[in-house]
Amino acid sequence: MFKGDEMAGDHILQARKVHAKNIRESSNWLFYYFMIAVGLSICAAATRAIPYGPLYYIGLPIFLIFFVAPPLIFSGTKHHAKRVVLLILGLFLLSITGLVFLGIASAAWIILLTTPIVSVVLLGRRAAYVTLAISLILSISLGYMHSAGHLHSNITNYEDYIGNWRNWMVMTLALLFCGLACINLTEHLRHQWELSNIALYQQHDQMHALVEYAPEAILIYDMDLMVFITSNSRAEKILGYPPEELTGRTLPREISPEYQTDGQRSEDAISAYLQQALSGEFPVFEWQFVSKEGEILECEISLARLPPFDRKLIRASVVEISARKTEILERAKIQQQLATSQKLEAVGKLTGGVAHDFNNLLAVTLGNLELLKDEIENLQHKQLIDKSIAATLRGSDLTRNMLAFARKASLEPSPIDINSVVEETKNWISRTLPATIEVKTSLGDGIWPVEADPSATESALLNLILNAQDAMPKGGKLTVETANVKIDDSYIDARQEELPPGQYVMLAVSDTGDGIPPEFIAEVFEPFFSTKASGSNSGLGLSMVHGFMRQSNGTVQVYSEPGVGTTFKLFFKAATQTTECAPQPEAQSDVSHGAGHRILLAEDDDAVREVLVKTLENAGYDVIAAPSGDAAKAIFEADPSFDLVITDIVMPGRLLGTTLSAELRLLAPDLPIIFMSGYASEATVHGNGLRPEDIRLMKPVQRAKLIGAIQKILGQ
Incomplete structure (x- = not known):
């Protein structure tokens, strides 16, 4: 036997069990029907109670004992067989009573015909044939007793008719044929009913399987009741609500945010989509749900109306697309990076070729001008030639900058002191x-020498200074800073360009201008990109700085906060012998130093905050983190027992890092504070009144440096 046949047999067996259960459950109604029918018959017979009193007084107890009492005493499906036996026995007793007292003129014939019908419905065909046989035996036996004079009917006017044996035989034969016909007809109807139940059960089972095992979440919504009436296990997995919580009482707006991503109210939007589905359309749209845990889920929904069409049932197929949308965004980001890389490569090749050719032309022009100058005696003509030579040299500088942008300049690197370059430029x-x-410098002590082209380095610094000037049309503070830094092997800059580990010299130019909008940060180094007015600059300055730094085995970074300022950092590879050595392993801080010290951390960037908390906890400190200065102040006011506060300088809300420190020190005057920022340190503290003992760290901060700063400020 095939597996499918076994499954079909299981379905049929299950359907028959359900059918039998339905019969048992409906038998109560059948008993009550017979109670009413027989009760009315006895009431009708009561009109004959005076002449036929024994019939009435015997039939009434039979009715009460076998029809009224069983449903009341033997309630429930487990007593089904008892009620059926008592019912059939009561029918036989009523039939016998009627035939004994009234003979062939009694209506008991109808009751005898009823017993096989009741049996075939409630007990089956075999039981029906048994009851029919008993009915025939009763008919023949009572007919013989009436015709033989052993029984006498109370109907004196029909004594001869009732005592005629032939009449009894005719009624018995009629009972036989009618009983057989009723049994077959009832059995056929019962069989058809059973087959219909089996088909309906199989159809229900198939529909349930289609819904339950669908790969997407299936929800069926009743627009009249305004609730979900069906949900599958996939819906529970996606939304987190079990079926008993989702169906029967949940409206779509209860599991959706108030507004969707397009700005529409969820309630208005879903009503419009439901009306479209109700009119026969098949709307497909993106939708946001709120899971049981409160998580926002990006989903795609398709709606369709379901039969029967006298009800307003809408099926919703829900597919979660959060991962798909993330993948699409990542793919678009990668494609954009690839396109940018290809564009820069193409522009670089074109610029390099044009610059080289143009440089050759300038060489010819410059040589000829110098030769011509030797042949000319006229002073005015020599002055014209000198001006032409100067213009040619400026053109040569331009091509050199273009080659630096294309990373193909023939640079002449030599050991230089970055501090000297800054001091000469400042002069x-x-x-x-x-x-x-106002121009300020913060030059580190013991700055390592670097290998770089002096002229290109000065040009890069000049570009950054001029950019800072343009960012402060109403004035401000410009800071140039240098420092020695170590880069470990996990460092990758903001443009996904890996920087080899080693020792570097940082040259930072910071301003207090309006800052760069976040959406433009990724584009500032692209050629011809500029946020300035059209015609005010070429848009190649930062591109050339970026090309020069990459050609010099370094990189350039930008940090900016709108309304606060911008910092550009140039990282030059140090020229010391330790440059080629592997980076020293990070000093491991003793976690015991952190035991018993509580730190309040204020950092608005989630990823940075998470890393800092983990780093400090691993070092043994008890850390409480806050996403803003306002939240940090509330935490401190509730519990001022912190030993140290570490705060970012620029954060959302009313309190920045500097103002947070001022307000906390009103509560705890001796509170130690460490400040962190992505800006050059001097540029972020102009006029903020910080204490000399406060420590300022520039992001990214290495662990050893952070732990060392904490131990220093806590005196560990």
Whole structure:
């Protein structure tokens, strides 16, 4: 036997069990029907109670004992067989009573015909044939007793008719044929009913399997009741609600945010989509749900109306697309990066080719001008030639910058001191900048020498200073800073360009201008990109700085906060012998130093906050983190027992890092505080009144440096 046949047999067996159960459950109604029918018959017979009193007084107890009492005493499906036996026995006793007292003129014939019908419905065909045989035996026996004079009917006018044996035989034969016909007809109807139940059960089972094992979440919504009436296990997996919580009482708006991503109210939007489905359309749309845990889920929903069409049933197929949308965004990001890379490569090749050819043309022009100058005696003509030579040299500088952008410049690197470059630049740049811009320098001690082209380095610094000037049209503070830094092997810059580990010298230029909008940060180094007015610059300055730094085995980074300022950091590979050595392993802090010290951390970036908390907890500190200065103040006011506060300088809300420190020190004057920022440290603290003992760290901060700063400020 095939597996499918076995499954079909199981379905049929299950359907028959359900059918039998339905019969048992409906038998109560059948008993009550017979109670009413027989009760009315006895009431009708009561009109003959005076002449036929014994019939009435015997039939009434039979009715009460076998029809009224069993449903009341033997309630429930487990007493089904008892009630059926008592019912059939009561029918036989009533029939016998009627035939004994009234003979062939009694209506008991109808009751005898009823017993096989009741038996075939409640007990089956075999039981029906048994009851029919008993009915025939009773008919023949009572007919013989009446015709032989052993029984006498109370109907005196029909004594001869009732005592005629032939009449009894005719009624018996009629009972036989009618009984057989009724049994077969009832059995046929019962069989058809059973087959219909089997078909309905199989159809229900198939529909249940289609819904339950569908790969998407299936929800059926009743628009009249305004509730879900069906949900499958996939819906529970996606939304987190079990069927008993989702069906029967949940409205779509109860598991959706108030507004969707397009700005529409969820209640208005879903009503419109349901009306479309009700009119025969098949709307497909993206939708946000709120899971039981409160998580926002990105889903795609398709709606369709279900039969029967006298009800307003809408089927919703729900597919979660959060992962798909994330994948699409990641793919688009990768494609954008690839396109940018290809564009930069193409522009670089074109620029390199044009610059080289143009440089050759300039060489010819410059040589000819110098030769011509030797042949000319006229002073005015020589002055014209000198101007042409100067213009040619400026063109040469332009091509050199273009080659630097294309990373193909023939640079002449030599050991240079970045501090000297900054000091020389400051000496002359201060005289050219507006008086409204205050220039400060913060030069580190013991700066390592670097291998770089001096002219290109000065040009890169000049570009950054001019950019800072343009960012502060109303004046401000410009800070140039240098520092020695170590890069470990896990460092990758903001443009996904890996920087080899080693020792680097950082040159940072910071301003207090309006800052760069976050959406433009990724584009500032692209050629011809500019946020300035059209015609005010070429948009190649930062591109050339970026090309020069990559060609010099370094990189450039940008940090900016709108309304606060911008910092550009150049990282030059150090020229010391330790440059080629593997980076020293990070010093492992003794976690015992952190035992018993509580730190309040204020950091708005979720990813940075998570890393800092984990780092500090691994070092043995008890850390409480806050996503803003306002939240940190509330935590401190509730529990001022913290030993140290570490705060970012620029955060959302009313309190920045500097203002947070001022307000906390009103509560705890000696509270130690460490400040962190993505800006050059001097540029972020102009005029903020911080204490000299406060420690300022620039992001990214290595673990050893952070733990060392904590131990230093806590005196560990």
